[in-house]
Amino acid sequence: MSISALKEKFNSLTLESENHWDYRGNNNSERDYVHGFCTYPAMMVPKMQREMLDVCLEHLQDTSLRLLDPFAGSGTILVEGMLRGLNIVGIDVNPLAILLCKAKTTILNPKTLQEKTSQLFTWITIHDKTPLHQFDGINKWFTKQAISDLSRIRAGIITEETVDYRRFFWASFCEVVRIVSNSRDCTYKLHIKEQKDIDAYAVDAIDLFKSTLQYNISKYNEFYSELRKRGHLKKDGLAYKGQVKIILGDSIAFLNHSKQKYSLVFTSPPYGDNHTTVSYGQYSIMPLRWINYQDIDEAVDDALLATLYEIDNQSLGGKSSNKALTPARKKVVKKSETLKAQLEQINNLASQQSNKIIAFYSDYDRFLDALSRKMKPDAISVWTLGNRKVAKQEIFMNKIMIELCEPYHMQLLTSFTRQILNKRMPKLNGYQGEEKGLQSTMTREHILIFVRSDSDNE
Ligand SMILES: C[S@@+](CC[C@H](N)C(=O)[O-])C[C@H]1O[C@@H](n2cnc3c(N)ncnc32)[C@H](O)[C@@H]1O
Numbered sequence: 248m249s250i251s252a253l254k255e256k257f258n259s260l261t262l263e264s265e266n267h268w269d270y271r272g273n274n275n276s277e278r279d280y281v282h283g284f285c286t287y288p289a290m291m292v293p294k295m296q297r298e299m300l301d302v303c304l305e306h307l308q309d310t311s312l313r314l315l316d317p318f319a320g321s322g323t324i325l326v327e328g329m330l331r332g333l334n335i336v337g338i339d340v341n342p343l344a345i346l347l348c349k350a351k352t353t354i355l356n357p358k359t360l361q362e363k364t365s366q367l368f369t370w371i372t373i374h375d376k377t378p379l380h381q382f383d384g385i386n387k388w389f390t391k392q393a394i395s396d397l398s399r400i401r402a403g404i405i406t407e408e409t410v411d412y413r414r415f416f417w418a419s420f421c422e423v424v425r426i427v428s429n430s431r432d433c434t435y436k437l438h439i440k441e442q443k444d445i446d447a448y449a450v451d452a453i454d455l456f457k458s459t460l461q462y463n464i465s466k467y468n469e470f471y472s473e474l475r476k477r478g479h480l481k482k483d484g485l486a487y488k489g490q491v492k493i494i495l496g497d498s499i500a501f502l503n504h505s506k507q508k509y510s511l512v513f514t515s516p517p518y519g520d521n522h523t524t525v526s527y528g529q530y531s532i533m534p535l536r537w538i539n540y541q542d543i544d545e546a547v548d549d550a551l552l553a554t555l556y557e558i559d560n561q562s563l564g565g566k567s568s569n570k571a572l573t574p575a576r577k578k579v580v581k582k583s584e585t586l587k588a589q590l591e592q593i594n595n596l597a598s599q600q601s602n603k604i605i606a607f608y609s610d611y612d613r614f615l616d617a618l619s620r621k622m623k624p625d626a627i628s629v630w631t632l633g634n635r636k637v638a639k640q641e642i643f644m645n646k647i648m649i650e651l652c653e654p655y656h657m658q659l660l661t662s663f664t665r666q667i668l669n670k671r672m673p674k675l676n677g678y679q680g681e682e683k684g685l686q687s688t689m690t691r692e693h694i695l696i697f698v699r700s701d702s703d704n705e
Contacts, residue, residue, distance in 0.1 A: 248306040250625070250698055254661050256302050257696060261663045268665035268694070270294050280326060280470040281351040284463050285422040287321035287344065288435050288525045291515055291631055295665070297327050299694070303511060303627050304331060311489070315509045317498035317516075317618060320527075322348035324513045325491070326470070332479040334490040336507070338498040340561050342551065343421065343531035345495045346543045350418035352491050353411050354480065357468050363412050364460060370403040371453060377402040382536045388437070390445060393427045396452035401537060413542050415467070419460040421534035427452045428533050435530040437555060495544040497561065499610070502617035510623045515631035516614075518644065520564030520607045523600065524635050528558030563614065564607025572602055575609035582612065583650035585643055596638040604637060612651050619655035619699065626699040628657065631692055645693035657697040665692050 248256070260267055270292060282293045304310075314328040319337030325348055328335040337348050380398040389397065400423070404416045429445050431438045440448075474480050479488055494501055518524045532555050540547040551557050559565050580587035586608060593601045622628070632644050649659050667690050 248308070250306075250660065253302070253306040253627070254696075256306075257299075257661045257663070260298075260302070261661075266666065268295055268663060279466075280330070280473065281463075281466050282321075282323060282326060283466060284351055285321070285347055285418050286425070287347060288527055288530055289515065289518075289633070290321050291323040293323055293327060296324055296513060296631075297330075299629055299696075300324075300327055300331065300513060303513075303629065307510060307627065309510065312510050313490075313507065315512045316514045317502065317512070317614070318514050319348050319493070320344050320515070322351045322493075325493075326351050328513075329479065329487060329489070329491070330470075330473060330477065332477065332489055334492075336492040336494070336509075338494045338496065338501050340495070340497050341527050341531055341558050342495060342540060342543045342547045343535055344527070345493055346414060346421065346538075347418055348493045349543070350414045351470075352487075352493065353414065354471070354474075354485060354487050355411060355415060355467070356485060357464075357471055360412065360415065360464060360467065363407060363409075364416075364464060367403050367407065367416065367460075368457060370406055371399055371456075374399060374402065380537065385536075387439065388428050388430060388533055390427075390429065390448075393452055397424060397427070397537060400453060400456050405539065410542055413539075415463070416460065417538045417542060419463050420456060420538065422459055423452055423456045424534040424537050425530075426450065426455065430533065436526045437529045437533070493544075495546045499614045499617050502614075502621050505621060508621050508623045508626075510626045512618065512622070512626065512628035514628075515633075516611070517563055517607075518633045518635040519637075519642070520567075520603050521559035521562045522556075522565065523603050523637075526559055527562065528560075529555055531558060563610040564603060567602055567606030569602075571609075572605050576605045579605065579608045579612050579651070582654060583608070583647045585646040585650060589640065589642055589647075593638050593640060600637045604642065608647065608651070615651055615655055615657070619652075619657055622657075622699040624699060624701065627660075628697045628699075630695045630697070632695060633692055645695060648695060652697055656699055656701045658700040660696045660698045662693060662695045665694065666690060667692055 278293060282290075310332055311334065313334040313336060314324065315336045316324040317338050319325060319339045321344060322337060325335045325337045329352060335352070339345055339348065377399045379394055380401055385394060400420055404413055404420060407413045407416060427450055429440050431440050474487070475484060480486065481488055517527075521527050532552065535552055540552060551561065576590070580590065590601050590604065593604070630648065632648060634641050634644050636642065645662065652659070
């Protein structure tokens with residue numbers, strides 16, 4: 248399929264039926280296979296990514312290509328890549344994202360998984376007096392009962408000797424920690440519930456863990472069977488045929504040091520800095536404090552988890568020194584007229600907020616620079632974007648992105664917009680003004696498809 252045929256294919260799908268990409272109707276937002284392991288903010292809709300991926304693969308005609316997601320989150324793209332037998336590379340700065348990516352993409356023996364799960368359940372039933380886990384603030388964020396139950400599950404998981412299986416258990420455990428914590432679920436940020444709501448809450452963490460883990464096992468078994476059916480597992484059924492690379496860290500740093508080049512990139516970047524959009528770090532920190540983070544990745548260090556905010560600081564736009572802002576602004580507005588005009592409008596209303604936008608787009612521009620250097624000629628990249636709001640103004644990331652990409656020889660092939668019917672975002676009555684602003688524009692997603700237009704990259 249030529250580039251023009253690829254464009255034609257996307258355009259015809261978009262025009263085929265009104266709301267083609269909205270996936271209205273039954274089960275269309277279903278998180279099948281391992282997609283539903285543990286909730287993570289702003290997860291992509293698997294069905295949509297799957298359809299777009301198939302169109303791109305038909306165009307590229309290369310079943311052994313390397314698919315990159317530089318903002319991998321919960322691993323939606325990576326899982327879809329495995330279902331197509333591709334080599335996959337996922338990067339994320341958040342250790343919870345890496346745990347989920349690894350738990351979803353590691354091939355386990357289904358029979359052994361069920362046996363080890365039965366052993367774990369038995370251990371938890373017998374050992375009703377395990378030492379209580381401790382960390383700063385534990386008594387604020389968890390009730391006594393929750394601390395006792397979670398400590399028991401945690402102690403049981405640690406008895407499992409194989410790290411791959413422990414990771415599978417931790418991924419189920421993380422969901423339970425989040426649900427039973429005293430933090431409100433109407434926001435991604437940590438906000439303590441009212442005492443009456445804490446007192447009224449009566450979920451049994453152990454029962455919840457058992458049902459969550461059993462559900463995840465049934466979903467994993469579906470995934471495993473499908474991989475096997477499609478011929479993507481090695482003969483013994485204990486390993487994936489392709490390569491799986493999951494990296495904890497900053498995608499700019501990774502891409503700058505990597506020698507690898509990519510012909511296909513699928514991703515959904517953050518909407519802005521985490522502090523004023525989606526606080527992936529705050530969302531993740533409570534589960535992370537309960538688990539043995541050495542089990543996630545050797546690169547997780549104490550400093551990353553020391554405060555409630557460090558993961559968000561390390562994410563795009565998280566660090567902004569006042570000194571660096573002026574040159575950073577000059578550089579990005581030179582590339583994007585849209586950003587320039589929007590910053591001028593916001594500046595008059597909210598300089599603090601415009602600083603956050605500059606810090607984010609400055610990092611984002613460095614990221615695009617690093618990525619474009621690692622793209623093969625004619626590489627295709629597919630971006631799922633959301634426009635946030637600042638001071639009641641929608642920031643048109645979908646337009647800014649096109650302008651920022653141009654100097655990097657990434658040309659827009661086509662784009663379309665879809666309504667989000669079931670994306671997990673904070674409820675409209677959330678407690679954070681910024682999150683409310685995010686919600687009101689996040690009912691739409693913009694899909695942009697670019698092609699690397701020349702071959703003069705290093
Ligand atoms: C919109 S989410 C991706 C969601 C994902 N597509 C899914 O389906 O779950 C954006 C992700 O970018 C990550 N991120 C932010 N800054 C980053 C950076 N500098 N390097 C790598 N990942 C980063 C966040 O931790 C977050 O997981």
